[in-house]
Amino acid sequence: MDCWNIFLVGVGGQGVLVASEMLALGFLRAGYDVKKSEVHGMAQRGGAVSSHLRCGPLVHSPLIAEGEADLLIAFESLEALRWLSFLKKDGILLVNRQEIKPTTVTSGRMQYPEDICGQLSSRHRTVHVVDGLALARAAGNPRSINSALLGAASRFLPVPERIWKRVIREAFPDKVVEVNLRAFALGKKASPLAG
Amino acid sequence: MNSRKAQQLLSGDEAIAYGAYDAGVRIATAYPGTPSTEILETFSQLPDVYAEWCPNEKVAFEVAIGSSLAGARTMVSMKHVGLNVAADPFFTASYVGVGGGLLVVSADDPGMHSSQNEQDNRHYAVAAKIPMLEPSDSQEAYEFARLAVEISETYDTPCLLRITTRVAHSKTVVVRRPPERKGRRPVSGFQKNPPKYVMVPIFARQRHEEVEKRLERLLDYSESTPVNVAERGSRKLGIIASGVAYAYAKEVCPEASFLKIGMSHPLPAAKIRTFARGLAKIVVVEELDPFLEMQIRALGIPVEGKSLFPACGELTPDLVLQGLRRATGSASRRTSSDDRDRRALPPRPPALCPGCPHSATFYTIKKLKLDVMGDIGCYTLSVAPPLETMDACVCMGASIGMAHGMERALRDRTDRRCVAVIGDSTFVHSGITALLNVAYNKGRSTTVIVDNRTTAMTGLQDHPGTGRTLQGDASPAVDFEALGRALGIDSVRTVDPYNLKELEAALQEEIEAPRSSLIIARRPCLLLRKGERPPPRAVDPETCVGCGLCLRIGCPALSGREGGKARIDPLLCNGCPICGQVCKVGAIHEFRNP
Numbered sequence: 001m002d003c004w005n006i007f008l009v010g011v012g013g014q015g016v017l018v019a020s021e022m023l024a025l026g027f028l029r030a031g032y033d034v035k036k037s038e039v040h041g042m043a044q045r046g047g048a049v050s051s052h053l054r055c056g057p058l059v060h061s062p063l064i065a066e067g068e069a070d071l072l073i074a075f076e077s078l079e080a081l082r083w084l085s086f087l088k089k090d091g092i093l094l095v096n097r098q099e100i101k102p103t104t105v106t107s108g109r110m111q112y113p114e115d116i117c118g119q120l121s122s123r124h125r126t127v128h129v130v131d132g133l134a135l136a137r138a139a140g141n142p143r144s145i146n147s148a149l150l151g152a153a154s155r156f157l158p159v160p161e162r163i164w165k166r167v168i169r170e171a172f173p174d175k176v177v178e179v180n181l182r183a184f185a186l187g188k189k190a191s192p193l194a195g
Numbered sequence: 196m197n198s199r200k201a202q203q204l205l206s207g208d209e210a211i212a213y214g215a216y217d218a219g220v221r222i223a224t225a226y227p228g229t230p231s232t233e234i235l236e237t238f239s240q241l242p243d244v245y246a247e248w249c250p251n252e253k254v255a256f257e258v259a260i261g262s263s264l265a266g267a268r269t270m271v272s273m274k275h276v277g278l279n280v281a282a283d284p285f286f287t288a289s290y291v292g293v294g295g296g297l298l299v300v301s302a303d304d305p306g307m308h309s310s311q312n313e314q315d316n317r318h319y320a321v322a323a324k325i326p327m328l329e330p331s332d333s334q335e336a337y338e339f340a341r342l343a344v345e346i347s348e349t350y351d352t353p354c355l356l357r358i359t360t361r362v363a364h365s366k367t368v369v370v371r372r373p374p375e376r377k378g379r380r381p382v383s384g385f386q387k388n389p390p391k392y393v394m395v396p397i398f399a400r401q402r403h404e405e406v407e408k409r410l411e412r413l414l415d416y417s418e419s420t421p422v423n424v425a426e427r428g429s430r431k432l433g434i435i436a437s438g439v440a441y442a443y444a445k446e447v448c449p450e451a452s453f454l455k456i457g458m459s460h461p462l463p464a465a466k467i468r469t470f471a472r473g474l475a476k477i478v479v480v481e482e483l484d485p486f487l488e489m490q491i492r493a494l495g496i497p498v499e500g501k502s503l504f505p506a507c508g509e510l511t512p513d514l515v516l517q518g519l520r521r522a523t524g525s526a527s528r529r530t531s532s533d534d535r536d537r538r539a540l541p542p543r544p545p546a547l548c549p550g551c552p553h554s555a556t557f558y559t560i561k562k563l564k565l566d567v568m569g570d571i572g573c574y575t576l577s578v579a580p581p582l583e584t585m586d587a588c589v590c591m592g593a594s595i596g597m598a599h600g601m602e603r604a605l606r607d608r609t610d611r612r613c614v615a616v617i618g619d620s621t622f623v624h625s626g627i628t629a630l631l632n633v634a635y636n637k638g639r640s641t642t643v644i645v646d647n648r649t650t651a652m653t654g655l656q657d658h659p660g661t662g663r664t665l666q667g668d669a670s671p672a673v674d675f676e677a678l679g680r681a682l683g684i685d686s687v688r689t690v691d692p693y694n695l696k697e698l699e700a701a702l703q704e705e706i707e708a709p710r711s712s713l714i715i716a717r718r719p720c721l722l723l724r725k726g727e728r729p730p731p732r733a734v735d736p737e738t739c740v741g742c743g744l745c746l747r748i749g750c751p752a753l754s755g756r757e758g759g760k761a762r763i764d765p766l767l768c769n770g771c772p773i774c775g776q777v778c779k780v781g782a783i784h785e786f787r788n789p
Contacts, residue, residue: 011543012545024366028368034204034366034367035366035368036365037361037364038364038365039308045546045548047543047546048543060446060449061443061445061446061447061512062361062442063361063443063511063512065511082543102542102543104543106746106751106753106755107746108756110541112541113541
């Protein structure tokens, strides 16, 4: 059984922590020991959100050391750039190309970086860009981004699809389960966009 | 026997709630405070319990004492600074002992993820002579909560369970054990015993002697308890650690010998000496203060600790690895140059929600160029750009006292104009006595209660001003206006912060008048809203002159560039009337679909 260090980053309100919870439960059901750590409170206030997820035969630290993440799932482009150094050199970056301007930018004080996907590709070997919002809309609800990204991530992870489907069924109220299962499937099938 | 089905992924907070419950606790009290809030929230959802939000941690602790003396197993929880508020009952509860077991949880915040300091509350256990347990993950949080209740009753003492943010808010695998007893424990009732419970000097002196004897018995327990455990490894390096620091050290240096400290007061001196024998080097891996290190040195055991790990901020696996490498003389890792790159990127700090009534209040206060003695809550975010309208914030309720002190010191001058700004929950917590002081000592300061009808920052908990209990039942709501008058404040008035002109006029008048004033700026928190969102606003680009005035509100829905037109994001806008009033050319109106 390998160890998996997965670092999720994004903006409060995007569903980063729900995605992290689903990943954690998936690995738990697949027989892994799991530890997950995050700082709460940014969901309503638009701040940066990050979640450390560690899975393996026996996990001690709940935090991932810098440069030790196998997979960085970034729900937003600026956050992908901000946390790139957490990835191993041969780690996988899965980034949602959405751009959400922080208040430091909307107030006119700072600039949002240009061509983030280009910067990411020049600094890291394995970059998968997805249009999470388009996938979520195609599934039927723009809020199902987290399930779409889960689907995209699932291609790299040693957890069978039936476990992910079960986790999705349990994570959402009945009336939105189908939308999220569709988003997961679309994310899993999505081919990487040109960086 | 860990059947996979029995495994749950729980946060430390959740695990403590379940552990207390499975130990027979059925009454719990608290005041919200990150990272402890979820302990009471989780506990309150369990069957057949009583849970209450108290106005502050001192009251919560005293309620817990009463419940314990009645023979009921009880839990009180708080964040680290909350124990400062509860310190008075905490210290003497050590003398008084317990009836039913009393579990005290202190959730510290190394790194100050959401606190005004990072004090190390382990010192409290030593100062109050109270036993202390430190879990390193959620399974231990569950087990140690149960153990704390047992220790409390066996040794007749409150027992402190000390966690940190990374234990409170990390989720790890927990398997619960069946409770000792099915169903509800009978509550024994209060046994009269004034020499034990009435701390006049003649009785308190006896109790102190008892406390010292109890410490010796607790030391014996600490020496033999399995929660302090030595793990054999390399003789070259021994690591002593407690709490989450143990987890980081075990992760980066699994080959070392370990002494894992679960009961960190009293420390098992003999066990530590035994562990130290034959080890080439001993390192204490510790976050914040050299609490363990100093006591171990006092035993005459040479150890390294704070020379290797920072006193400020939280520990990370990286910092632990670097420190251990320095201790053993190995090469240190490449230092990351990415830190510089990261700092060049625009930060993404939390901000007041679009349309937050606090934005209106602080925008107006800033216009009047006042010095703001501030307090703790969502409104503390007003210190950030572009509002930058808070000048002091020290602890819960301090705003009112500070403004009064400042007014008294500067009474003969006309150039400084100071105002106290405090939230409704914070005011109930510890502002009332300070406001009483202003009236009683004939102060002239102005206090603004930013009343958004909730305890917002910690997750919208109720308090005595909201008219609802934790369970959502109706209950008398404190009438702030009547309270202000009853305390003796000269001028008490209520305004709607959304009405910028009304708020500005009230502030101007009260600041200038040589009398004590209370202004209640009342408008509910937007997150309380049920039902449809009001239609968003929009900027008419033809009318907008690019003056940038609206951007100074700091609303996340409003964006603009220097000299360029302002723009409102209709997905973020909550349709409030603030920017429409700020705009001097009438460029902001309701959103119309093209």
